[in-house]
Amino acid sequence: NAGVTQTPKFQVLKTGQSMTLQCAQDMNHEYMSWYRQDPGMGLRLIHYSVGAGITDQGEVPNGYNVSRSTTEDFPLRLLSAAPSQTSVYFCATQKYEQFFGPGTRLTVL
Amino acid sequence: AQSVTQPDIHITVSEGASLELRCNYSYGATPYLFWYVQSPGQGLQLLLKYFSGDTLVQGIKGFEAEFKRSQSSFNLRKPSVHWSDAAEYFCAVGAGSSGGYNKLIFGAGTRLAVHP
Numbered sequence: 371n372a373g374v375t376q377t378p379k380f381q382v383l384k385t386g387q388s389m390t391l392q393c394a395q396d397m398n399h400e401y402m403s404w405y406r407q408d409p410g411m412g413l414r415l416i417h418y419s420v421g422a423g424i425t426d427q428g429e430v431p432n433g434y435n436v437s438r439s440t441t442e443d444f445p446l447r448l449l450s451a452a453p454s455q456t457s458v459y460f461c462a463t464q465k466y467e468q469f470f471g472p473g474t475r476l477t478v479l
Numbered sequence: 480a481q482s483v484t485q486p487d488i489h490i491t492v493s494e495g496a497s498l499e500l501r502c503n504y505s506y507g508a509t510p511y512l513f514w515y516v517q518s519p520g521q522g523l524q525l526l527l528k529y530f531s532g533d534t535l536v537q538g539i540k541g542f543e544a545e546f547k548r549s550q551s552s553f554n555l556r557k558p559s560v561h562w563s564d565a566a567e568y569f570c571a572v573g574a575g576s577s578g579g580y581n582k583l584i585f586g587a588g589t590r591l592a593v594h595p
Contacts, residue, residue: 405585410488410587410588412483412569412585412586412587412588413523413571413585415582415583415584418581418582420581428582460522460523462583464581466530467513467525468513468525469525470515470524471522472522473522
């Protein structure tokens with residue numbers, strides 16, 4: 371089992387560009403979430419989903435969109451990237467505990 | 480408001496010395512508590528968790544943590560640190576859903592350095 375996979379591992383964008391961070395899991399967990407990690411701030415929840423077709427906002431949702439059409443996939447969309455979105459992004463799934471993917475390091479110039 | 484405080488940003492210990500990383504939480508209900516470790520450039524690995532029951536919990540890699548409700552604390556300990564323990568450690572509380580949790584609130588992390 372691959373667990374939680376994230377693509378790409380690294381990405382550089384220019385301000386205003388759009389992109390989608392991919393997250394996939396093969397553990398059949400209903401719950402998935404996206405966090406961003408910034409120095410000195412730990413991880414902060416962006417969006418989460420308790421199952422296909424159901425999403426909700428976390429602590430820092432502005433500038434990000436999500437959708438959940440299947441149990442396996444939970445993509446995170448940046449519609450118009452800003453330098454403040456430079457961060458490391460982690461996807462996670464949850465059964466009784468949360469399992470994290472390896473992360474995507476995003477730089478917005 | 481729910482929050483997690485890790486008072487120590489950086490800690491340096493000598494290899495073989497004991498370790499205690501502090502974590503205080505603010506949460507109105509019975510907390511679900513976690514410690515994660517992150518090595519440089521890596522994702523987060525769960526060290527241990529507390530849901531209920533025995534307040535002293537054992538985790539992987541020789542770590543343990545003690546839940547103290549009266550002090551709102553969940554400190555992480557290890558009796559003898561190895562050089563490979565150098566990493567960043569995050570305390571987290573699970574929140575947001577009755578009878579369980581649907582999000583994690585993280586502390587800012589403690590970076591551990593180990594001297595040979």
